[in-house]
Amino acid sequence: MSTGGTGQAEADRGEAGGVRTALAGLTTRGRSFLAAGIAAAICAYVLGQSDLLRVGLLLAVLPLLCATVLYRTRYRVAGGRRLSPARVPAAGEARVHLRVDNVSRLPTGLLMLQDRVPYVLGPRPRFVLDRVEPGGHREVSYRVRSDLRGRYPLGPLQLRLSDPFGMCELTRSFSAHDTLTVIPRVQPLAPVRFSGEAKGYGVGRQRATALAGEDDVIPRGYRYGDDLRRVHWRSTARYGELMVRREEQPRRSRCTVLLDTRAVGYEGAGPDSAFEWAVSGAASALVHMLERGFSVRLLTDGGSSVPGEGADGFAGGQETADAAGLMMDTLAVIDHSDGTGLSRAYDMLRGGDEGLLIAFLGDLDEEQAATVARMSRRSGGAVAFVLDPDTWAREAADVPGPGTGRHAERLRMLREAGWTALGVPRGASLDDLWRQADRERSGLASVSGEALG
Incomplete structure (x- = not known):
């Protein structure tokens, strides 16, 4: 939940001064009264009718008087916005709460509240607020929803002031903005294990110190509270002070998720x-x-990653929510790249130390398929989900059919290079493919690498 900024709109002459501002706020009714009054006054002057002149002056003065009184009214109104939540998945709903406070000593008249929202989030919300007493407030809310990922600005909040006769309306804008982030939909995945590898804190990947002999242990100085059973006497005698063995830390397993964003690899929008x-x-x-519990990094075909990502990616555990939020914010605005190849992503992979590699790929030509095939050498295990261009090019009502020989050939190349490669037809469930990948990897006795729990 996030709280939007607050601001004040002051309906007095200090806002946007000048008579033009007041006259520009005349409504259709006010302009009609003014035009009728002027016409009546001209006719009265030509015809010499004093009674008609008085009627014309009354008609002309009434909207001008309403505009002047409304423009010079000196009450202040503060407004705020609160999003709940500020980050929603695609097709999810968020509620926007608006609050208007009258911070002046005068009651307000009839107020029209309007918030600016992008068209993709729905129609522009408008609310009519009755008289707000001094020190009082009013609260309203509306819902927004988007099927498309992105970051959408909300605001500024606008307040329209009106006189009791409906002759004039003046608009005041607050300065505060908020941003609604629509992130990709996240599907829960089954806790499968790819070919019996280690879990997040890999027991199969011991630190070098755990395999070292007694002479290779790196000690440190004794600290208050250290267990005396960890004292390293040989180092204590060498340095002349009490030394203890370092605690063995399990090494966190790594996983890299590669997302192919090439525009040439996908059809449709x-x-x-x-x-x-x-x-x-x-x-x-x-x-x-x-x-x-894995250390996870996001990699695109252009070699870019998430801002703020560490050398080993984002760590799971207690920081999972924050790390996931940063990654989701990046994926919320990610778009097609202009590149045509995956060589930059290949260069970003560290040789043999990348852990598990999970790739989501678009259509591949022979050259890019060869590049992806080489990536398996720089990972401890590789799983690819390759979208079938033919089935995705069909209409949604069509029944997905088998891919072409070209798509099948690309999958064969990846499998021969050590990948667990699966084709993705239109409408496929990621969880079903996830389980299928686990079954295929479990059937390969020679597969080695990271674990997926």
């Missing part, structure tokens, strides 16, 4: 497109691996 499926799949894999 919209919330049900192939690219959106890949983005949602990458988000689901990232969250799942973080929850399992």
Whole structure:
């Protein structure tokens, strides 16, 4: 939940001064009265009718008087906005709470409250507020929803003031803005294990100190509270002070999620497109691996990663929520790249120390398939979800059919290079493919690498 900024709108002459501001606020009714009054006054002057002149002056003065009184009214109104929540998945709803406070000593008149929202979030909300007593407040709320990922600005909040006769309306804007972040949909994944490898804190990947002999232990100085059973007497005699063995720390297993964002690899657009499926799949894999305690990094075809990501990626555990939030914010605005190759992503992979590699790939030509095939050498295990371009190019009503020989050939190349490669037809469930990948990897006795719990 986030609280939007507050601001004040002051309906007095200090806002946007000048008579023009007041006259510009005349409504259709006010302009009609003014025009009728002027016309009546001209006719009265030509015809010499004093009674008609008085009627014309009354008609002309009434809207001008209302505009002047409304413009010079000196009450102050403060407004605030609160999003609940500020980050929602695609197709999810958020509620926007608005609050208006009258911080002046005068009661307000009729107020119209309007908030600016992008068209994709729905119609612009408008509320009519009755008289607000001095020191009082009014609260209203509305819902926003988007099927498309992105960051959408909300605001500024606008307040429209009106006189009792409806002759004039003046608009005041607050300065505060808020941002609603629509993140990809995250699908819960089954707690499978890819070919019996270690879990997040890998018991199968011991630190070098755990395999070292007694002479290779790196000691440190004794600290108050250290267990005396950890005293290293040989180092104590060497340095002349009490030394203890360092505690052995388990090494956190790593996982890299590769997302192919090349525009040439996908067809179609919209919330049900192939690219959106890949983005949602990458988000689901990232969250799942973080929850399992892995150090996770997000990598794109251009070699970019998440701002603020460490050398080993984001660590799971207690920081899972914050790490997942940063990654989801990045995926919320990720778009197609102009690149045509995956060589930069290949260069970003550390040789042999990358851990488990999970890739979500679009259509691959022969050259890019060869590049992806080489990536398996720089990982401890590789799983690829390759979108079938033919089935995704069909209409949603079509029944997904088998891919072409070209797509099958690309999958064969990846499998021969050590990948667990699965084709993704239109409408496929990521959880089903996730389980299928586990079954295929479990059937390969020679597979080694990181674990997926």
